[in-house]
Amino acid sequence: MNEFLQILSEPWAIRAVIVSSLVGIMCGTLGCFLVLRNMSLIGDALSHAILPGIYFSFVFFGYSTLGFFFGATIAGMLTALGITWVQDHVKTKNDAAIGIIFTAMFSIGVIGISSLARTGAHLDLKDFLFGNVLGISDADIVLTSIITIYTLISIVVFYRYLFVTTFQPTIATAMGFSTKTIHYFFMLLLSVAVVSSLGAVGVILVVAMLITPAATALLLSDNLKKVLFISACIGLLSAVFGFLVSVKFETTPGPAMTLVATTFYLLAVALSPSKGLVFKYLERKKQKNKIVNEDILRQVIKSKDGSPVAIDYLKEKLGLSQASLKKGVQNLKTLGLVIKSAQGIALSDSGQKKANELVRAHRLWETYQVDKMGIDAVQIHDEADYLEHHLSEELLEEIAKDLGFPENDPHGSPIPPKV
Amino acid sequence: MSDYTIQVKGVSVSYHTKRVLTNINLNIAGGSVVGVVGPNGAGKSTLFKSILGLIEYNTGEIKVLGQDIEDVRKRVVYVPQKDDVDWTFPATVMDIVLMGRYPHKKILQRINKEDKRIAMEALEEMGIAELSNRQIGALSGGQQQRVFIARSLAQGGDIMLLDEPFVGVDMTTEEKIIQLLKKLAAQGKTLLVVHHDLAVVDEYFDKVILLNQRLIAYGDTDVTFTKENMAKTYGPQLTILHKTGLI
Numbered sequence: 087m088n089e090f091l092q093i094l095s096e097p098w099a100i101r102a103v104i105v106s107s108l109v110g111i112m113c114g115t116l117g118c119f120l121v122l123r124n125m126s127l128i129g130d131a132l133s134h135a136i137l138p139g140i141y142f143s144f145v146f147f148g149y150s151t152l153g154f155f156f157g158a159t160i161a162g163m164l165t166a167l168g169i170t171w172v173q174d175h176v177k178t179k180n181d182a183a184i185g186i187i188f189t190a191m192f193s194i195g196v197i198g199i200s201s202l203a204r205t206g207a208h209l210d211l212k213d214f215l216f217g218n219v220l221g222i223s224d225a226d227i228v229l230t231s232i233i234t235i236y237t238l239i240s241i242v243v244f245y246r247y248l249f250v251t252t253f254q255p256t257i258a259t260a261m262g263f264s265t266k267t268i269h270y271f272f273m274l275l276l277s278v279a280v281v282s283s284l285g286a287v288g289v290i291l292v293v294a295m296l297i298t299p300a301a302t303a304l305l306l307s308d309n310l311k312k313v314l315f316i317s318a319c320i321g322l323l324s325a326v327f328g329f330l331v332s333v334k335f336e337t338t339p340g341p342a343m344t345l346v347a348t349t350f351y352l353l354a355v356a357l358s359p360s361k362g363l364v365f366k367y368l369e370r371k372k373q374k375n376k377i378v379n380e381d382i383l384r385q386v387i388k389s390k391d392g393s394p395v396a397i398d399y400l401k402e403k404l405g406l407s408q409a410s411l412k413k414g415v416q417n418l419k420t421l422g423l424v425i426k427s428a429q430g431i432a433l434s435d436s437g438q439k440k441a442n443e444l445v446r447a448h449r450l451w452e453t454y455q456v457d458k459m460g461i462d463a464v465q466i467h468d469e470a471d472y473l474e475h476h477l478s479e480e481l482l483e484e485i486a487k488d489l490g491f492p493e494n495d496p497h498g499s500p501i502p503p504k505v
Numbered sequence: 506m507s508d509y510t511i512q513v514k515g516v517s518v519s520y521h522t523k524r525v526l527t528n529i530n531l532n533i534a535g536g537s538v539v540g541v542v543g544p545n546g547a548g549k550s551t552l553f554k555s556i557l558g559l560i561e562y563n564t565g566e567i568k569v570l571g572q573d574i575e576d577v578r579k580r581v582v583y584v585p586q587k588d589d590v591d592w593t594f595p596a597t598v599m600d601i602v603l604m605g606r607y608p609h610k611k612i613l614q615r616i617n618k619e620d621k622r623i624a625m626e627a628l629e630e631m632g633i634a635e636l637s638n639r640q641i642g643a644l645s646g647g648q649q650q651r652v653f654i655a656r657s658l659a660q661g662g663d664i665m666l667l668d669e670p671f672v673g674v675d676m677t678t679e680e681k682i683i684q685l686l687k688k689l690a691a692q693g694k695t696l697l698v699v700h701h702d703l704a705v706v707d708e709y710f711d712k713v714i715l716l717n718q719r720l721i722a723y724g725d726t727d728v729t730f731t732k733e734n735m736a737k738t739y740g741p742q743l744t745i746l747h748k749t750g751l752i
Contacts, residue, residue: 122594246607246616253594253604256585260557261608261660262578308640310595 093333102219102286104227106325106339108234109283109295114321115241116279117300118314119272122252127181128169130293131188132273133280135165137195137214137289144202144209151225155281162277165191166270192289217288217340219329230282237275241314248272249310286325287340295321298347305354305361320350377475378406378414380444383423384474386431387441394430442502447482448474449495449502454485456496463496510535510664510695511556516565518551525551527719529565533712535663535695538686540710540726542700544739547717549699550586553666556697557583570663579608582657584667587649592642598652599637602627605659620659627658632681647678654682664695671700683709706730 093099120129136158143150143157165187172183199211213221241248251258251268258265276296283292303317328343335342356363381404389395401411415431418424423437433441451470455461477485483504486492494500513531517524526548533539541549554560556567558574570577582605605627606620628634631651641649650670657665665686671679686696690711697714700706706713706726713730715721715738722734 122591243613246604246610249596249600250604250607253596253601254585254590256559256589257583257604259559260578260581260583261604262575263607304595308595308642309597310600313595 090334094330098220098222099333101222101224101227102339103326103329105222105230105282106219106286106329106343107322108230109279109286110299110321110323110325110343111318112230112234112237112279112321113283113292113295114299114303114317114319115314116237116275117296117298117321118303118310118317119241119248119252120276120296121300121304123272126293126297127184128166128273129276129280129296131169131184132162132165132276133283133289133292135188135191135195136161136277136281136284138191138198139195140214141195141198141202144199144207149208151223151229154284155229155278158281158284159274159277161191161195162280163270163274166273166277170269213288214284215288215290216338217284217286217291219286219332219339222285226282226285233278233282237279240271240275244268244271287343291340291344294344294347295324298344298351299324302347302351302354305351305358308360320347324350375414375417378404378410379418379421379423380440380475381406382411382414382418382431383433383437383441384444384448386424386433387438387445389432392432394425394427394432396430400431443479444474446502446504447477449499450482450485450489450492451477452495452497453489453492453501457489457492466496508534510570511697512566512568512571513552513556514566514568516555516562516567518548518555518560518562525718526555526562529716529720531714531720531723533695533697535693536690537711538683538690538696538698538709540698540700540706540713541716542703542706542713542730542738543716543721547738549716550668552716553583553668553697553699556666557581579660580662581664582660582662582666584653584657584665584670586668586672587646587653588672590641590649592649594641596641597637598628598633598639598641598644598655599624601641601652602637602655602659605656605661608660624655624659627655630658630685631655645675646673647675650674651678651681654685658685662694665689665697667696667698669699669701671702703735 094103117129120126139157139159139161140154141157142161143153147153147157168187169184172178172187173180176183178186195214196211199209199214202209203211210218212218247258247263247268250261251263251265255265258268279296280289280292283295287295299317299320300313302320303313306316307313324343324347328346329339331337331346332339332342354362357365359365382400385400385403386395397411397415400406401408404411406414415424415426418431418437419426422434423440425432425434448470451473452463452466455466455469456463486504492501509532511531511533513529516526516529518526525546529552541552543549551560555562556569556574558567567574569581574581599621602624603616603620606616606623609620610616625634625637628637631654633648633651633655636644636648636652641652644652650673654667654670667686670682674682686698690696698710700709707730710726712724713726714723715729715734717738717740721738722729
């Protein structure tokens, strides 16, 4: 443990944490628009495509942080322009065009940088592919800070433009916003963000920092401003925790950050309050229980003189397992809708009322199907069986009114009046 | 300056090599609800997009409010077909309606109380004020269309182009929208509506544009929306329409 803390207090580690945090926040925010614009693949493409920029900048200016920055940004913008040009002028599918251009750019970069390394230059391809936290300099901190601030300010100032062009480009154009300008401006932001993420995560995995926190945040909120904030937080946490994990287990930080982000994503997939799998499962289960309960009520009310109905009879009639029937009866008892005795199940007063409502829903819907939808009377039962559980009181009133408050359903059974 | 709010002179449009609109000439004045009617592929949406300057036309000229569209965008409102929208987008009803205020803002100006008041008024006008905080995906088709109409109200403007506003919309919403359009027309605004249901053309539109790649006819509905003109517009499809009892 002490050793762990000691590493963290070393200057390179502090520099790495600062830069990673900034990268997490910046990529998290920009990534939201990337994901919403369906441009995730472009993010991947831009990050790979900046390599030749690094190569050429080294050839001309030697090892220079600022040189790398401008070289890589120019390469990124050329890629963005190239992709758009191919998409507009050549009959190649959009994603194929992206794939062709970025792999070509990436290859140029790999060949270039490898050849430099062979001539003895102090450049390691691996550092660019997977990041090199040891090599983060004070100049990198300054540059990344400036870029992060610039990106965040741009998003605040141009929020409306980004919002409208992302949501409905046609409307944006009709309102007089230049979607093209905003597209390229966004590409520029993306390029500089990717470039400044090189040291912390490298070109291969920077796309994870762009899309994973954003996709996570989109599962957690329906409000774009909140999504941006949550995504920035998740990006920050992924970067910092990822870095700590990598120090602890002595691995490369990029993959560790990616996996921390993925963990957040999986947690959101499972636990998101409205879109999570757990929530949906519980919701479905609740719905299923409700249907079982209501089916029991419907069956018990059929008992002629209100005498109790035997459990075994219910089981056979409803085709339920012993367990779910027992649970249903227990639920109904807790709700005070049924009375359980040795002879079986009987309805309480409130149970009687609830069951009547269900019968009313069932028979009204049957009537509606025959009268208004022209469906044959023999076909209507199953749908009514299903819908009786879901028709709201207001809707039923509408239907009854629309039908002129009928007294009998198409099978001739009476429709109970509203209580 | 003429009284016409939209002037289309000899406009032709092609996509790649396919001709979509041929030599369209139209002079539309404010103060009426104009239906745009024609079969699928007749170029109705293309006509809108040409007027809005969203696509380039090969020949001809279009003047909107006597000027080039680029100079009057604020005053022209477009309500596109609503099927190309990502309904899972993290935006509330209010966010969407406030978009209508964007063209009125300079870069550094923020959305302020006045904009919110205007947006709220538009929502009230469409009868969906209570939905202002809902995510747009949680709305019914009719409510979604009302949101887009509310956005165009919030934008204001003198010309409104609506592309199939009644598709996937409940009866109450349809009536609400048509009443609103008539009210706006009475204020002197220009309203163009692409519409499919021929049965209600008489009732909804003061004037009608019959289009099938060429302009078949344009004028007051009672004299233009005739069997002869419909035959010219729909050609062989007309027999099918006869069978459906629409005309």
